[in-house]
C-alpha cells in the first residue's frame with residue numbers, strides 16, 4: 284500500500300519591501316524551500332490583520348508565518364512594531380486556546396537575506412510537518 | 428448587603444433634578460424578578476420613587492449607556508457609578524465616545540454584587556424573591572414554605588470576589604467613602620489554565636465555547652464595544668449574527684471579540700455576567716490583560732483618561748512573539 288506523504292500547506296504573508304524581495308532573491312540564487320509555502324504579498328507586515336491569520340487556518344493552512352522588515356527598517360517607519368505586539372498577543376492567545384504554538388511564527392527577513400528566507404521556510408515547514416494536519420482550527424466546510 | 432440605600436440615592440437624584448443640575452438620571456429598575464435588575468433612564472422624581480432600585484443585584488455597569496443617552500437627552504445626565512464602572516467611564520472618554528460635560532457622575536461605594544447563579548446553586552430554582560437583611564440574603568422559592576437565608580459573601584459574583592479596585596477613578600461627587608485599589612487574585616485562574624497541557628486547554632475551551640448561542644449579549648453589554656458598525660453585524664464578515672456553524676466559527680467569534688477589546692478592556696466583568704450560557708469570558712479578556720502586563724508593563728485600561736492603549740503603542744525593544752514561548756511557564 285502506498286502511503287501518501289504528508290505535505291503541509293503554509294501561508295506566508297510577506298512584506299513587499301523586504302521579505303517578498305528576500306523570497307525573490309532566494310529564488311534567483313536557486314536556494315530551495317518547499318513549494319507548499321504560498322506567499323501572499325502585503326504592503327507592510329502591519330497590513331496583516333489577525334483575522335487574516337485565522338482565515339488562512341480556516342481555509343486549510345497548516346501553518347501561518349508573517350515576514351516583515353527588521354525592526355527599524357519598516358518602509359512606513361513603525362508598522363512592524365505594531366505587528367510585533369499584535370502577533371505576540373495573538374499567538375499567545377492561540378496557544379492559550381490549545382492550538383499548537385509551532386503553527387504560527389513571525390520573522391524579520393530583509394531584501395538581502397535570501398538565504399535566511401529559505402532557511403526560515405525550511406525550518407518552519409519542518410516544524411509544521413511534525414505537527415501534522417491542522418485539526419484544531421479547521422473549518423470542515425472549507426475542506427476539499 | 429450594600430451600605431448605601433435606595434432612599435439615599437433617590438434623595439440625591441431628586442435634589443439634582445430639582446435644582447436643574449441634571450435633566451435625567453441613569454439608574455436601575457427592577458425587572459420581572461428582584462434579581463434581574465435592568466438599567467433605566469428616569470426623568471422625574473415620581474418615576475424614581477416608583478421604579479428606582481438599588482441593591483445586591485445592581486451589577487449592571489451604566490457607563491456604556493451614556494454613549495446613546497447623551498445624544499438623546501438635553502442637558503446633563505446623572506449617572507451612578509460603582510468603583511469598577513468608573514474605569515469604563517474613563518475608557519469611553521479616552522475613546523471620545525461622549526462629552527464629559529454631559530455626564531454628572533455620582534460615585535457610589537460597592538460591597539460587591541450577588542450572582543444569581545450562585546444563589547440558585549444554594550437555594551435551587553423557582554426563586555420568587557430575594558431581599559437583603561444585614562449580611563444575609565433572604566430567599567423565598569416557590570417550593571419552600573420557609574425562606575432560606577444565605578450569607579451575601581457566599582454568593583458574591585466572581586468579579587467581586589476578585590475586585591480590582593474600590594477606588595473611583597472618576598466622579599463629580601461621591602456618596603460615602605472612597606476605597607483603595609486592591610491587589611486581587613484575578614489572574615490565578617488564567618495561570619492555572621496556562622499551566623495545563625495544550626490538549627487540556629483545547630478541551631477546556633472547546634467545552635466552554637461550544638455552549639455559545641451567539642446571542643451577542645457579551646458584545647452588546649461591553650463598554651469597550653461601542654463601534655457604530657460592528658463586524659458581527661456585517662453579513663459578509665462570515666461571523667455575522669447567527670449561531671456558529673461549527674467549532675471554527677465559535678473560536679473565531681471569541682478570538683475576535685476578545686481581541687477587539689484587548690488593551691481597552693477594563694475587566695469590568697459585564698460580559699461574563701450577562702452570558703446566558705455562563706461562559707467564563709473574563710478568562711479570555713484576562714489572558715490579554717495578563718500578557719500585556721507581562722510583556723509591556725502593567726497597564727490598567729481606564730485608570731486615567733487619555734492613556735495610550737498598549738496595542739497602539741510600542742517600544743523599540745518589545746518582546747518578539749517567539750520569545751513569548753521561550754520565557755517558559757507554559758507547558759509546550
Ligand code: SF4
Pocket residue numbers: 638639640641642643644645646701702703704705706708
Ligand atoms: S453572551 Fe455568551 S452565549 Fe451570548 S454570544 Fe456571548 S458568549 Fe455567546
Ligand code: SF4
Pocket residue numbers: 645648649650651652688691692693694695696697698699709712
Ligand atoms: S470585555 Fe467584558 S470585562 Fe472587558 S470591558 Fe467588555 S464587558 Fe467589561
Ligand code: FES
Pocket residue numbers: 298299300301326327328329351352356357358359362363
Ligand atoms: S514595510 Fe516591511 S514591515 Fe513595514
